[in-house]
Amino acid sequence: xxxxxxxxxxxxxxxxxxxxxxxxxxxxxxxxxxxxxxxxxxxxxxxxxxxxxxxxxxxxxxxxxxxxxxxxxxxxxxxxx
Numbered sequence: 001x002x003x004x005x006x007x008x009x010x011x012x013x014x015x016x017x018x019x020x021x022x023x024x025x026x027x028x029x030x031x032x033x034x035x036x037x038x039x040x041x042x043x044x045x046x047x048x049x050x051x052x053x054x055x056x057x058x059x060x061x062x063x064x065x066x067x068x069x070x071x072x073x074x075x076x077x078x079x080x081x
Contacts, residue, residue: 004076013070016063021056028052 004012030044030051038044043051069076 001077001079004078006070006073006075009066009074009076010070012076013063013066016066021059024056024059025052028055 030048033044
């Protein structure tokens, strides 16, 4: 677990704001996600368009979370397991 200080949260929010879902779509590589066993592995080729829509939905929620946390001046606990 890491703590992102409010200044770091602002940086993350700005970086995410600069990468909207459509640009993420342009960089979406299901083969690489599978090859590197990116969680949730085993799904990236099921229905690539539906899977990307699922990914984009959660990505947009992440962007919103960081934008709101940044606006409030919050720190964020970050855990990647």
